[in-house]
Amino acid sequence: MSNWVEQMEGSRRAAAVIAPVLRSLFPGDSGQRLVVYAEGEAKSDIELSTSDYTSVEELYAELEKSAATEKNVTSILVKGVGRFVFANAGTNADNKRMSGKISLVTGGAQGFGEGIARELAAFGAQIVIADLNLELAEQVAASISEQYGENAAFALPVNVGDEDSVRDLMEGIVLRCGGIDLIVSNAGVLKAGGLEEMTLKAFEFVTRINYTAFFLVTKYGSRSMKLQAQFDKSYTSDIVQINSKSGLEGSNRNFAYAGSKFGGIGLVQSFAKELVENGIKVNAICPGNYYEGPLWSDPEKGLFVQYLEAGKVPGAQTVEDVYDFYVSKVPMHRGCSPLDVTRAIMYCVEQQNETGQAIPVTGGQTMLK
């Protein structure tokens, strides 16, 4: 193993900083190209060896030369690291708005995340569902692939609050696809309670998953995006945080959640300024309540049942009464759906002249000042 590969802690780590460069340098005709990494040394169209270069930058320079001269390349062997094979994205989605865009949705096994993953797939995106609940994530990915084409989606495990887990996730995606074009940082948790009820443990748990985890996801997720932009100046990518209307306005007896979401907007604005030079846009979407999702509608532990039992809505006799109470606060008289949120995500992706924004999708309930 060459010294520089050793310094990168082995061939998989080295492969994770080569695959995005190949995806940029050898884009293919369809623009929907995946770069799939495999260990081993099978015969390939272009063959290089890590021992001929003293650093990865020298290898990049050689690859740039090859890209300028070689046509119809389908595989590249980098001896000492492994083999990279070009493939087309799993979606049968020519000319759709998100065609070929490798899109990661954290917390995509249920709720908003699942819905956003399904809507993005319908617009042609290649989906990665990452969740603590791998079993459920795999079921959702299988159902998306059944609908939109073999390999249109796959699932990977992650705990977004754990640094090693986030790093492994991002490398895992890059080794399977060659890059990440869109990260939807959606996984989030809610623990409500006033000052007397809230424990430090619960407060720190909410802060870790809703706030700190967004730092980890952006730190490790932006690495392959930066590399792609370095070798293709026209390339842009997106990080979108699913925030909340509670990130724009305080929430009574729900400060752990609201504070973590306000903080998320501070991170979004700051990351947007730092990453603009790498062609990475960073924005937040601030949805209103998703009343049809499990958080609100779960028949046993959903918020409608909880609020009815706790007598939180004066005079409410049924779950429908609680629903009516909440919907009456929304000028458009309805909750927010995954499609509503996905439309805002697609605005962020397609808009090339905006970054660092927090976009409300609340039926008029929360208006920007």
Ligand SMILES: NC(=O)c1ccc[n+]([C@@H]2O[C@H](COP(=O)([O-])OP(=O)(O)OC[C@H]3O[C@@H](n4cnc5c(N)ncnc54)[C@H](O)[C@@H]3O)[C@@H](O)[C@H]2O)c1
């Ligand atoms: N549901 C709403 O009404 C609503 C409104 C505004 C904003 N939001 C935001 O939308 C996002 C999704 O909310 P939801 O209501 O769909 O939640 P949910 O509880 O229905 O689903 C959350 C998903 O995230 C996963 N998850 C939780 N912790 C994780 C971790 N540490 N690592 C990886 N995955 C993890 C869960 O397994 C689950 O699949 C959150 O950020 C939330 O704050 C929700």
